[in-house]
Amino acid sequence: xxxxxxxxxxxxxxxxxxxxxxxxxxxxxxxxxxxxxxxxxxxxxxxxxxxxxxxxxxxxxxxxxxxxxxxxxxxxxxxxxxxxxxxxxxxxxxxxxxxxxxxxxxxxxxxxxxxxxxxxxxxxxxxxxxxxxxxxxxxxxxxxxxxxxxxxxxxxxxxxxxxxxxxxxxxxxxxxxxxxxxxxxxxxxxxxxxxxxxxxxxxxxxxxxxxxxxxxxxxxxxxxxxxxxxxxxxxxxxxxxxxxxxxxxxxxxxxxxx
Amino acid sequence: xxxxxxxxxxxxxxxxxxxxxxxxxxxxxxxxxxxxxxxxxxxxxxxxxxxxxxxxxxxxxxxxxxxxxxxxxxxxxxxxxxxxxxxxxxxxxxxxxxxxxxxxxxxxxxxxxxxxxxxxxxxxxxxx
Ligand code: SF4
Ligand code: SF4
Numbered sequence: 001x002x003x004x005x006x007x008x009x010x011x012x013x014x015x016x017x018x019x020x021x022x023x024x025x026x027x028x029x030x031x032x033x034x035x036x037x038x039x040x041x042x043x044x045x046x047x048x049x050x051x052x053x054x055x056x057x058x059x060x061x062x063x064x065x066x067x068x069x070x071x072x073x074x075x076x077x078x079x080x081x082x083x084x085x086x087x088x089x090x091x092x093x094x095x096x097x098x099x100x101x102x103x104x105x106x107x108x109x110x111x112x113x114x115x116x117x118x119x120x121x122x123x124x125x126x127x128x129x130x131x132x133x134x135x136x137x138x139x140x141x142x143x144x145x146x147x148x149x150x151x152x153x154x155x156x157x158x159x160x161x162x163x164x165x166x167x168x169x170x171x172x173x174x175x176x177x178x179x180x181x182x183x184x185x186x187x188x189x190x191x192x193x194x195x196x197x198x199x200x201x202x203x204x205x206x207x208x209x210x211x212x213x214x215x216x217x218x219x220x221x222x223x224x225x226x227x228x229x230x231x232x233x234x235x236x237x238x239x240x241x242x243x244x245x246x247x248x249x250x251x252x253x254x255x256x257x258x
Numbered sequence: 259x260x261x262x263x264x265x266x267x268x269x270x271x272x273x274x275x276x277x278x279x280x281x282x283x284x285x286x287x288x289x290x291x292x293x294x295x296x297x298x299x300x301x302x303x304x305x306x307x308x309x310x311x312x313x314x315x316x317x318x319x320x321x322x323x324x325x326x327x328x329x330x331x332x333x334x335x336x337x338x339x340x341x342x343x344x345x346x347x348x349x350x351x352x353x354x355x356x357x358x359x360x361x362x363x364x365x366x367x368x369x370x371x372x373x374x375x376x377x378x379x380x381x382x383x384x385x386x
Contacts, residue, residue: 043382
């Protein structure tokens with residue numbers, strides 16, 4: 001089964017592991033990730049304002065390109081997923097956005113960019129299936145206590161992302177169980193790491209991130225997983241006492257392709 | 259009372275309906291940046307409704323929002339405080355020469371392990 005794949009800029013530089021382990025794991029699961037030709041950076045954050053259009057066009061281009069290939073579009077980085085999915089939703093729900101994007105791109109935005117956007121976790125849950133994934137595990141991570149760190153971008157806004165229940169999600173815990181490990185449920189798993197504020201206020205970001213890993217540690221986690229390079233960076237900079245790895249690294253390990 | 263063009267612009271650009279707010283404060287109670295902010299999410303909603311936009315435009319609070327969307331997710335009235343905060347921030351940085359983050363300052367802010375995601379995100383928020 002082939003999917004178009006949008007890696008995003010950070011997966012080509014500081015988060016190469018997130019990308020590499022996903023590709024290897026997908027192959028082991030019989031899924032082909034076809035990287036989009038000429039994709040452009042999503043911009044990292046979605047701008048909430050309705051009159052901000054130009055900066056959302058890179059996402060539109062990715063949606064159109066996947067549609068031209070006849071594929072659903074798979075994302076891996078939480079931020080790319082958030083930006084692309086929200087851009088698609090804005091075109092669907094805001095006439096002005098659809099009109100302006102159509103004019104600018106010389107297309108019928110609603111039709112040409114109505115590509116299904118699928119996060120890699122959703123691919124595992126909905127296409128592979130966690131039961132099937134479990135069967136493909138050759139190195140079960142038995143005895144490992146793993147804390148899923150959702151952060152913001154996969155979950156919110158809940159109505160648009162429709163990833164999982166934004167206040168009580170379970171997809172990452174189900175993933176952890178499928179790999180044979182034990183999920184650690186802790187209160188701060190869907191709170192913010194501090195995000196981009198780290199650029200000018202590293203102290204503030206560290207305070208946010210410290211509250212998260214202390215919560216995970218308090219509930220007995222020996223490892224945390226994330227899909228977001230910025231979450232991982234902020235946690236590490238805050239000197240997390242719990243190791244933080246990309247979820248694809250655990251996946252590759254369990255599938256025996258690390 | 260006449261509505262200022264700033265208020266009109268904030269309402270248009272955010273798409274948020276401030277009149278729905280019932281001042282429960284849940285947004286601010288959930289905000290992870292509460293301690294950093296002079297004005298909190300519910301006050302952004304209030305001051306926009308009362309047409310006191312300048313107060314918000316000139317407050318460092320607009321640069322303290324993390325864009326986490328928690329305030330909007332947990333708002334029982336679907337007001338969307340995070341959209342208001344972002345619309346005020348956008349209005350501030352769209353003013354001529356008011357970019358909050360300048361490219362020439364970046365080299366002093368990055369380290370070897372700074373992810374590209376952090377730089378592009380900060381630029382998108384703080385610069386026009
Ligand atoms: S989006 Fe901004 S204002 Fe709203 S809760 Fe998050 S940090 Fe606070
Ligand atoms: S949570 Fe919603 S209704 Fe309550 S104060 Fe905030 S904006 Fe107003």
